[in-house]
Amino acid sequence: NEVTTYDFKNIIANFKISSGNFDIKPFGSGHINDTFLLTTEPGYEDAYLLQKINHFVFKNIDGLMNNMLRVINHLKEKAEKAEKAEKAGRPAKETLTLVQCKNNKYYCQDHQGNYWRMTLFLKDTQSYDLVTTTKQAYQGGCAFGNFHCLLCDLDPALLVDTIPDFLNIEKRLDSLTIAIKKNSAGLVRSVRSELFFLLERANSMGEILQLGRAGILPLRITHNDTKFNNILLNQHDEVQCVIDLDTVMPGYIAYDFGDAVRSIINTAAEDEKDLDAIQLNMPLFEAFAKGYLGKTVSFLTEQELKSLVKGVLLLPYMQAVRFLTDYLEGDVYYKTHFPGHNLQRARAQIQLFKMLESKKGKLTDIIQQEWLQLKNDLGVLKA
Ligand code: ADP
Ligand code: MG
Ligand code: MG
Numbered sequence: 001n002e003v004t005t006y007d008f009k010n011i012i013a014n015f016k017i018s019s020g021n022f023d024i025k026p027f028g029s030g031h032i033n034d035t036f037l038l039t040t041e042p043g044y045e046d047a048y049l050l051q052k053i054n055h056f057v058f059k060n061i062d063g064l065m066n067n068m069l070r071v072i073n074h075l076k077e078k079a080e081k082a083e084k085a086e087k088a089g090r091p092a093k094e095t096l097t098l099v100q101c102k103n104n105k106y107y108c109q110d111h112q113g114n115y116w117r118m119t120l121f122l123k124d125t126q127s128y129d130l131v132t133t134t135k136q137a138y139q140g141g142c143a144f145g146n147f148h149c150l151l152c153d154l155d156p157a158l159l160v161d162t163i164p165d166f167l168n169i170e171k172r173l174d175s176l177t178i179a180i181k182k183n184s185a186g187l188v189r190s191v192r193s194e195l196f197f198l199l200e201r202a203n204s205m206g207e208i209l210q211l212g213r214a215g216i217l218p219l220r221i222t223h224n225d226t227k228f229n230n231i232l233l234n235q236h237d238e239v240q241c242v243i244d245l246d247t248v249m250p251g252y253i254a255y256d257f258g259d260a261v262r263s264i265i266n267t268a269a270e271d272e273k274d275l276d277a278i279q280l281n282m283p284l285f286e287a288f289a290k291g292y293l294g295k296t297v298s299f300l301t302e303q304e305l306k307s308l309v310k311g312v313l314l315l316p317y318m319q320a321v322r323f324l325t326d327y328l329e330g331d332v333y334y335k336t337h338f339p340g341h342n343l344q345r346a347r348a349q350i351q352l353f354k355m356l357e358s359k360k361g362k363l364t365d366i367i368q369q370e371w372l373q374l375k376n377d378l379g380v381l382k383a
Helices: 008-013 061-086 134-151 169-182 188-200 207-213 253-265 282-296 302-328 341-358 360-382
Strands: 023-026 034-039 047-053 115-120 220-222 231-233 239-242 249-251
Touching (some): 134 220, 220 253, 302 360
Antiparallel strands (some): 034 047, 220 249
């Protein structure tokens, strides 16, 4: 039992909260951190989330927590301004609130060397692993669009890369090439067709990076883990808050758009075995794009708009490269549930990529139509 593994009494004593007899339970379905809900029964009056930050994945905890604090403070400042400007009417956009430690930092270490942080638990919220309705998809688009919009005036240079080269496709392809050369598990011959497919597209997949280096795409502050379960919705399925800020760092907005679409548009699981079951749910894509563009139309550049579909193709491609690399290396990074799991995952992402590639024109049209509509509405408003 996880709950008995840690010295919670001493860990909690580091934080500036009124001491109490907390009930402690593992919480949520995140795969990276270990999350615990702290409540004082009855009635949940003070509820906190205590997280053990995964310091095997995140090597620079101090940098990570500085990023998180900076971003949260900026979001909160913006929310207040927006609220004042619009007077009443809309509920304040909620953001995460970090609980300070007695040493005035926002994280602490336990005797075992683990790192811990605490946030206020946001009650009456839900996160979903799977998107099922267009309303949810639209709200997801609004959430990440608003996140980009609120952070578009914060200098990305103020943030550190919490995982260096996390979404750098050139580096990911270098790792694949090394894995092919080493062939440590002797599997290269068995995946020749998959490798051929991926390597044939290697150049075109570097486009976002190249445009970024050429200064054509601006570096912005991006979330970099835009899975749907990193948004909290209220009981009416309206967005409350973007969470899981560990990977917030400088990036290109097409990455966030692409990764969100990767999970929303796929009718099957990320590791689907039956490739025919992998279809595109276009209504969910359309709803997500509508929500996203509505929040970003005021500042996205034309180049960024064009890059969105590139991101939609890049993210499944990059995931396929990563799964296949791990397969060739003998499953050293991703947890696998059976032999060949990483290969099955890679094949599913390649299939998703193929479907997206064949619908590229349609995806581009949907974005373009929505953009023109929004620009038109803005023009009418100004006139
Ligand atoms: P991981 O990096 O492991 O995914 P998250 O920060 O996403 O960790 O947290 C895991 C889960 O905990 C989330 O998917 C969400 O359901 C829940 N959660 C996280 N923060 C809060 C919060 N402040 N209030 C309510 N629920 C939260
Ligand atoms: Mg998460
Ligand atoms: Mg995470």
